[in-house]
Amino acid sequence: xxxxxxxxxxxxxxxxxxxxxxxxxxxxxxxxxxxxxxxxxxxxxxxxxxxxxxxxxxxxxxxxxxxxxxxxxxxxxxxxxxxxxxxxxxxxxxxxxxxxxxxxxxxxxxxxxxxxxxxxxxxxxxxxxxxxxxxxxxxxxxxxxxxxxxxxxxxxxxxxxxxxxxxxxxxxxxxxxxxxxxxxxxxxxxxxxxxxxxxxxxxxxxxxxxxxxxxxxxxxxxxxxxxxxxxxxxxxxxxxxxxxxxxxxxxxxxxxxxxxxxxxxxxxxxxxxxxxxxxxxxxxxxxxxxxxxxxxxxxxxxxxxxxxxxxxxxxxxxxxxxxxxxxxxxxxxxxxxxxxxxxxxxxxxxxxxxxxxxxxxxxxxxxxxxxxxxxxxxxxxxxxxxxxxxxxxxxxxxxxxxxxxxxxxxxxxxxxxxxxxxxxxxxxxxxxxxxxxxxxxxxxxxxxxxxxxxx
Numbered sequence: 001x002x003x004x005x006x007x008x009x010x011x012x013x014x015x016x017x018x019x020x021x022x023x024x025x026x027x028x029x030x031x032x033x034x035x036x037x038x039x040x041x042x043x044x045x046x047x048x049x050x051x052x053x054x055x056x057x058x059x060x061x062x063x064x065x066x067x068x069x070x071x072x073x074x075x076x077x078x079x080x081x082x083x084x085x086x087x088x089x090x091x092x093x094x095x096x097x098x099x100x101x102x103x104x105x106x107x108x109x110x111x112x113x114x115x116x117x118x119x120x121x122x123x124x125x126x127x128x129x130x131x132x133x134x135x136x137x138x139x140x141x142x143x144x145x146x147x148x149x150x151x152x153x154x155x156x157x158x159x160x161x162x163x164x165x166x167x168x169x170x171x172x173x174x175x176x177x178x179x180x181x182x183x184x185x186x187x188x189x190x191x192x193x194x195x196x197x198x199x200x201x202x203x204x205x206x207x208x209x210x211x212x213x214x215x216x217x218x219x220x221x222x223x224x225x226x227x228x229x230x231x232x233x234x235x236x237x238x239x240x241x242x243x244x245x246x247x248x249x250x251x252x253x254x255x256x257x258x259x260x261x262x263x264x265x266x267x268x269x270x271x272x273x274x275x276x277x278x279x280x281x282x283x284x285x286x287x288x289x290x291x292x293x294x295x296x297x298x299x300x301x302x303x304x305x306x307x308x309x310x311x312x313x314x315x316x317x318x319x320x321x322x323x324x325x326x327x328x329x330x331x332x333x334x335x336x337x338x339x340x341x342x343x344x345x346x347x348x349x350x351x352x353x354x355x356x357x358x359x360x361x362x363x364x365x366x367x368x369x370x371x372x373x374x375x376x377x378x379x380x381x382x383x384x385x386x387x388x389x390x391x392x393x394x395x396x397x398x399x400x401x402x403x404x405x406x407x408x409x410x411x412x413x414x415x416x417x418x419x420x421x422x423x424x425x426x427x428x429x430x431x432x433x434x435x436x437x438x439x440x441x442x443x444x445x446x447x448x449x450x451x452x453x454x455x
Contacts, residue, residue: 241273
């Protein structure tokens, strides 16, 4: 009986020991997993700190943002094909500068506030977008039908676009002001345009306009902006008198065009085109003294005269075309070319340069005493008296070639005062001299005299 019970006790002890071992191993496993979990959490917290440091630090945040932006850009631009590999096809494009079509009663109302052009964003299949752009039948419309005076918001609507594309207009709406038009009369002026494209020998006469005034229709505020109304006459290339229809345009004080209704919009203009001209002699005018006592013996020119073109009022005052040469540079016989300078108001000449062949000789001088002083150009019919009676005469020294001086007499010499721009009262006036030819130098001893001018 006792022998049978001993194994039972041993088995019970073994089970207890086994249970203790299992419990001990379980604790070690739990501790191991806890340590692993703690380590992982430490790594996660460290990574989180690093990320926070970069994302929320001013120094590194910009760098991170730049990197993310570059990644996004590369994804879109270089990986875009893969996005649509699954069979999705789509595109977008913008059409700019589409003229806005306005539907309104513009005979009665003036509309302001609408853009001249708009843009349209179209989205759809690439082929449909290209077909829409190529056909060009699309338009954008602002329909103001039924609107009365006042301020309104209107929609800008796309029309005639392909139904297979989506369209967005920019701007999609506009704030417009509708005002009733009134009528006002304006005096009509004119301007020639493209005058620089005419041949210079032609002169335009005063145009005869069909009307002296026109009617302007616009809103009252717009009419107040108008400074002048002009007919613009295009004269490009004209060579003879003409009569033609010309447009009429209204402008504000700054010279900007004002968009108004002009009645009539065009008128006839009759313009006379002439070619007034005058042929005058070419006269060489030596300036200064020739060195070494020399004088000009002869001058040969390839053009003795020239035809000048310009207004009659200008040409009537021109009797000769003077060609000045610097006499101080003449040391012997010489040839030179002179480029003609046109007198003020003259538009063109028949020649542009004159070739001169100058021959020198020995000079001689003579003095004439008591040469009378005369006057010219007394257009106002003034009278004058000399404050010094001795100023009625002056001595004159004359220099030229021996032959010319030998043939000269006192009647060939003119000394005078020019009264063209003279005024009333006492004043000092210069003396002018003139000889039979510009190749003779005439020098009065007196340079000026004092006179009293009266009516």
